[in-house]
Amino acid sequence: MKIARMTICALMLAAFSAPAAYADLVLPWLEYRTGPYSPSGIPTADGFEDYLTLINERDGGVGGELIRVVKCETGYNTAKGVECYEQTKGEGALVYQPLSTGITYQLIPKVTADQIPLHSMGYGRTAAADGTVFEYVFNFPANYWDGASIAVNHILDLNGGNIEGKKISLVYHNSAYGKEPIRTLEKLAEKHGYTLSLYPVDAPGQEQKSQWLDIRREQPDYVLLWGWGVMNAAAVTEAANIRFPMENFIGVWWSGSENDVLPVGDRAHGYKALALHNVGSDFPLFDDLRKHVIDTGKFAGDGTSVGSVLYNRGMYGALLAVEAIRTAQEIHGVSDITPQMMRDGMEALVITEEKMAELGLPNFGPSFAVSCENHGGPGTGWVSQWDAHNQTWSIISDLITPDKEIIDGLIAEASAQYAEEQNIARRCQ
């Protein structure tokens, strides 16, 4: 009885207090394995955790320091994301990867005040690519505006460089995430002469019947998709229902995973999506991963998502974090780095083809170098296509470079506006 009461007291204490810090390298992961976004959240989280487990098991951590992943469930909800951030930041968090544009927006001012780096890989606030304004925020190797431009460039390629008068529709999650590409697409429409029509889908995105009825009436030449979670599968299903040609339906890299097309079956054959990195598990790294993590049963989740697109995404995020830690350790000559040192490491991060090959992922992602001014990387990407018969994604294009002229102008404009609103002095002068 007494013990039971003491346990309850201890639990009550534990219920609110944040635990003491350990001397590990702490990488927090704001995951979502529940709710309508879990189809996207689970494989990404698995990939992130498994790669770090591999680093700990195979190499004994980075520079002799073990990596500890601190997990917190957000359910893709911004208020919970803030709670998670406040709860985990005291443990010595090196870099945050919230995997949610809404939470990223929320955390940008907070991490800047707390001096903890934030890495939104291929999502988040696009203006953060301007390192002169956003000191602690990184979004390399590519951002939404790059994505929008890559998609348009792909359409240009398909049409021999002329899309004058073509109709392009954007089906998007009606949130900060889905609205991000609109301005870029409008700018590109001015330049290339296509007409753009917008179809917002309210969260969580299962209800899209009316939008697709409109699309059927309007008969656009191409449809772009900016969806996440259950919205993706619903969009591909609706597109199949109105018999929209799948090869003209292009999703952003967040709308191109196995979970988005498998529920639709054969009718999803030919659906295209942008790719931030290479697809599949045909890389030397996966042998190590199988040996040290999968076969030993130390994998995260249920182990079924290994090698899927989003699993690779999570893995790539973890890989970039680990390489940034390594860079920071080299710069500062200590192994137990602080978040500020981590920031220096991220800003000096150089990823080359040789390095990727050395890590067991040749030809997996782009080569790039982060600098004080450029936190956004090269912005390049591929186009991948779904083969419903073999149930595989495959890369069908060369590395596509976005229209940097337009995007850099937009980024400069947006970051200047943010700097003025928040009264931020420019760095790197």
Place this chain on the structure above:
Amino acid sequence: MFYREVGDFKTTYAADSQTFPIAFDRVRYYFVLIVAVLLVPFLIDDYWSNAVFVPLLVWSVAAIGLNILTGYCGQISLGTGGFMAVGAYACYKLSTEFPDLNIVFCILISGAITAAVGMLFGLPSLRIKGFYLAVATLAAQFFLVWLFNKVPWFYNYSASGQITMPERTIFGLAVTGPNVEPWAQYLICLAFVFGLAWAARNLTRGSLGRQWMAIRDMDIAAEIIGVDPLRAKLSAFAVSSFYVGVAGALYFSVYLGAVEVTEAFGINQSFLVLFMIIIGGLGSIFGSLVGAAFMVLLPIVLRNILTRGLNWDTALATHVEFMVVGCLIMFFLIAEPHGLAQLWNIAKQKLRLWPFPH
């Protein structure tokens, strides 16, 4: 033993009609106030402030607001999230258009703007009641969220449709923005909660509150004894929306700092506030506070016990949390359909007689 009137003599009318007529209750109330004002600010850190106290206080204001309308005046509203959005967007527009305007006035004016919008959407209440009114306010919820998504003027034409609160200060001390001290953030919310709860308590005890309650209990009878339903209902909508608007402004400016209307002020928030007042107790200020505490703190406590205390997997803990919170809501409503406030009243009655029940 506790809660005895014995020996507590009232010699003036003012003393006789005070909010806490029993000496023990009064002492307890002052004790809570002293702890909240003088002790808590020195103890809280970012986590306690951002994850526990500030959301608790903000939701308390919203719950008091809805309780005035639903609990005291009997008008069901499902538009709380939409009205909170009005408060938040008003606060954003005011603070970006007039950067020199003090944040306190900014929040109060946001409340006033919300009151005007609330009265507009309260007009149907003069003709329709009950479930039909609920549907009319539901329309307000969807219309307002759609409006703030659709018209870029409201979010200053930002690319993402998000609104971000710039830093604002009181006496040179930041209360919004990223550089805010946890205690400053907490104290400004506490000041609003205290002031608004005090005002609400006294409003509901006065002539206006009695009119609301008369309308709630039977509107035809109320009209016969001289209560003007137009005035009573619209004033309830105005006061309630003012509170909800202030809550929305605080939620955006002090608590989150950046919001997106669909997620932050969706229909879920309307239901959340409604659950707070149903669980806390309709027609009770104390009930609003307890209900808010129940709905805000319980999930946090559960989550922390399961993931940090017992080291459960976070996904499993979240699923269990949903089930446990749901079960507890049912348990409390079965145990006492009139909410936690009524439970507290019963406990008080028992304590008055204790330890000699006969």
